[in-house]
Amino acid sequence: MIRILTRVVALAIAALLLFALQQTTPGYSEITGPITQQGVAGTRINARSFTLRVEKVVLAERLRWQAFGRSYDRDTGGLWAVALVEAEGTPSTATLGGAVWQAASGLRFEASQRAEQAGGFLRGKRLEPGLPQRGLLIFEIGRDAARGAALLVSESRWPRLDTQLRIALPDDRIEQAETLDLDTLK
Amino acid sequence: MATMAFAALRRSLASKLAIGIGGLLALGLTTAQTLREAMPPASLPVARAEQPIEAGRWQLVIRNAGLDKAPRPDGSRGRPGMKALSVDLDLMNRSSESSNAFSRILSFAPPIAGLSPSPTAYLLRDGAILGALQPGLPERIRMVWDLPEAAAIPETIRVVVTGETFKPRDNLLAAPGWFNPKPIAAVTLPLRSESSGS
Numbered sequence: 241m242i243r244i245l246t247r248v249v250a251l252a253i254a255a256l257l258l259f260a261l262q263q264t265t266p267g268y269s270e271i272t273g274p275i276t277q278q279g280v281a282g283t284r285i286n287a288r289s290f291t292l293r294v295e296k297v298v299l300a301e302r303l304r305w306q307a308f309g310r311s312y313d314r315d316t317g318g319l320w321a322v323a324l325v326e327a328e329g330t331p332s333t334a335t336l337g338g339a340v341w342q343a344a345s346g347l348r349f350e351a352s353q354r355a356e357q358a359g360g361f362l363r364g365k366r367l368e369p370g371l372p373q374r375g376l377l378i379f380e381i382g383r384d385a386a387r388g389a390a391l392l393v394s395e396s397r398w399p400r401l402d403t404q405l406r407i408a409l410p411d412d413r414i415e416q417a418e419t420l421d422l423d424t425l426k
Numbered sequence: 427m428a429t430m431a432f433a434a435l436r437r438s439l440a441s442k443l444a445i446g447i448g449g450l451l452a453l454g455l456t457t458a459q460t461l462r463e464a465m466p467p468a469s470l471p472v473a474r475a476e477q478p479i480e481a482g483r484w485q486l487v488i489r490n491a492g493l494d495k496a497p498r499p500d501g502s503r504g505r506p507g508m509k510a511l512s513v514d515l516d517l518m519n520r521s522s523e524s525s526n527a528f529s530r531i532l533s534f535a536p537p538i539a540g541l542s543p544s545p546t547a548y549l550l551r552d553g554a555i556l557g558a559l560q561p562g563l564p565e566r567i568r569m570v571w572d573l574p575e576a577a578a579i580p581e582t583i584r585v586v587v588t589g590e591t592f593k594p595r596d597n598l599l600a601a602p603g604w605f606n607p608k609p610i611a612a613v614t615l616p617l618r619s620e621s622s623g624s
Contacts, residue, residue, distance in 0.1 A: 251488065267595055267600025267602075268598075268599050269600050269601035270600070314552065315551070316551075316563070317551075317563045317565065318560070318562075318563045337432075340523075341589070346522060347523070347561045347562065348522060348523040348524065348561070349523075349524055349561065350523070350524035350558060350560075352558075352560070353557030353558055354549070354552060354554070354557065357559075366436040380560050380563065381560065382560070382561070382562045382563060391538050392576050403510050410618065
């Protein structure tokens with residue numbers, strides 16, 4: 241009787257162990273996912289192929305800029321978040337392919353294509369070594385996504401086994417504006 | 427001796443028969459289940475225009491449909507010899523990340539002959555081609571399909587909304603994603619006349 245009982249208990253323990261192993265095994269996309277490097281706005285952070293420093297973030301209701309001989313005026317159902325950054329390719333030329341605003345709730349807002357024509361829009365631009373560039377990363381975010389957010393920046397849009405900077409944005413680096421003229425930022 | 431051999435034969439025959447019948451039953455059941463899942467639902471839930479519809483990663487409110495030759499929201503006129511069938515809707519991204527996978531959420535049943543396979547989406551706020559929609563930010567957009575000038579089109583159209591389901595881990599890469607597109611609802615819309623089109 242005791243022997244049968246110990247066998248049953250041993251089986252149950254083995255099943256539990258296997259279940260726990262199965263549940264905690266990271267998936268393929270997690271194993272080969274981005275390699276996060278933490279940082280904070282204001283400091284220079286090195287990724288594998290570029291360095292980046294977030295100077296400040298401006299939250300605005302409207303954006304305005306001049307391009308192609310005309311003036312652009314863009315409003316939004318949420319908020320515009322404009323990050324002023326300085327970036328440089330190291331040790332060789334790199335492209336800034338991925339820029340995501342990650343809200344405290346986990347929502348991920350990619351750099352907005354609505355503001356792509358603005359001068360200085362850095363997503364998709366080439367960064368040369370030894371020539372630090374100041375530019376903008378512009379996001380269209382929800383109103384409740386502004387505080388406690390982080391910036392995720394990487395060389396490719398969907399980084400795999402490559403650095404992804406995760407730059408925390410403390411409140412003292414965030415400014416507010418009603419209408420932001422992007423041409424005054426640079 | 428002979429009776430024992432006979433009994434053994436009968437037992438083995440019975441067990442083989444049972445295995446065969448069981449296997450066939452299982453096969454039949456799974457086949458029936460696969461067929462049932464592959465079939466479109468007999469009747470789609472009917473939604474009204476101006477009513478929010480939840481379709482997987484999108485929430486949409488279909489406003490109206492029209493057939494017009496007027497310039498599109500970005501000022502372009504489309505190709506010569508073509509007219510445009512447009513559907514105005516409010517679209518909101520319910521997922522957790524920016525997405526531009528909105529070109530297949532609307533289709534027409536019965537199909538309209540000569541229609542371009544996928545629409546061009548315009549963001550009416552900017553009057554520009556829509557790039558991507560940010561999570562939780564609804565936008566009024568216009569989807570425009572090209573149609574030959576001579577094509578006949580009924581007075582009312584039936585728009586079918588396709589939705590996908592979320593999988594926290596897909597089968598290939600164990601990555602989260604939206605899969606298995608299925609018709610969710612159908613909306614019957616009268617077509618705006620050409621003169622009142624914007």
